[in-house]
Structures are given as C-alpha cells and as structure tokens.
Amino acid sequence: MKNVRKSLVVLTATVALFGGSVAVAGTASAAAAAAAENCRRTQTVGWYCGHHAGRTVVLAQGSKGAAVREVQALIANTTAYYAYHSTPLHVDGDYGPATRAAVRWFQRHYMGSGHVDGVVGPNTWNRLRKV
Numbered sequence: 546m547k548n549v550r551k552s553l554v555v556l557t558a559t560v561a562l563f564g565g566s567v568a569v570a571g572t573a574s575a576a577a578a579a580a581a582e583n584c585r586r587t588q589t590v591g592w593y594c595g596h597h598a599g600r601t602v603v604l605a606q607g608s609k610g611a612a613v614r615e616v617q618a619l620i621a622n623t624t625a626y627y628a629y630h631s632t633p634l635h636v637d638g639d640y641g642p643a644t645r646a647a648v649r650w651f652q653r654h655y656m657g658s659g660h661v662d663g664v665v666g667p668n669t670w671n672r673l674r675k676v
Contacts, residue, residue, distance in 0.1 A: 584622040591674030594618035596636075600670035606663065608640040616640075616665050619673045620647050624655065 584594040597615035604612055614636050620626050621634040626647060634647045645663045652661045656672050665673075 584618060592619055592623050592676060593674075594622060600667060600674065602665075602670075603667075604640055604665040606640050606642065606645045610638055613640045613644065614638040616648065616673065617644055619676070620651050623673075623676045624651060626650065629654075 584592055587593050590598050594615055596618060597610075597612040599612065602612045604616060617634055617636040617638075621636060626634055629650070634643065648665055648669065649661050649663045651673070652663075652669060655676060656669070660668065
C-alpha cells in the first residue's frame, strides 16, 4: 500500500507539473489529487494554490495565515515531498516544526545546501513559484 501511495503521489505531481488529468481511487489519494488540482501554473504568479499570490512576506516558525497555507500547499502539491517522506504535509496555516522541516527539505533539494535556513524569504518564494 505504501508503494502504491508513493506512485500515486508521483503520478499526481507529474500531472500537476505537465498538465492533463488522472482518475485516482481511494480516499487519501483522491484528496491528494483534489489538492493538486487546486495548484496551477499562472503567467503572473507562477505556481499558485489559491491561498496567497505574493512573494514578499517573510515566513518563519510561528507564522500563521494564508501565506503559510500557500507555502504548505506548494510544497505538498508541486514537489516530491510526499514521495520522500511518505507522510503528507498538512495545509493548516500554522508554521510549526513540520512546516519548518518541509521548508528546509525544499531548500536543500530545490535550492542547494547553502540556502537552508527554514525561513521563506524572497528567494524561497521565487523558487517555490518556479518548481
């Protein structure tokens, strides 16, 4: 079951990145597919998940709100986060330890080890929007 979920997440991420649609069975997989459908590529913003369209808000552990939900959704739905961790990143608007760890993972894997600080500043926003 674990490998099936990983495969479905990778498939969902691929579909989200390259377009198209896919029918997915199962409650958790269907929820992941529905969440991925909410994230879309726009010409003005880049990847956008419907929570926050900006790039200038600096976020760190303890932050809350729509911008945090956007970061969580971007990492959860436009990256290989689930395939690496086999656990979803919850989109709850609370920048707690799990979100900080996810941001650090994103920075390490998508930006390079010199960018790992767990803070979502302009460089991290720009990279999240371009994944």
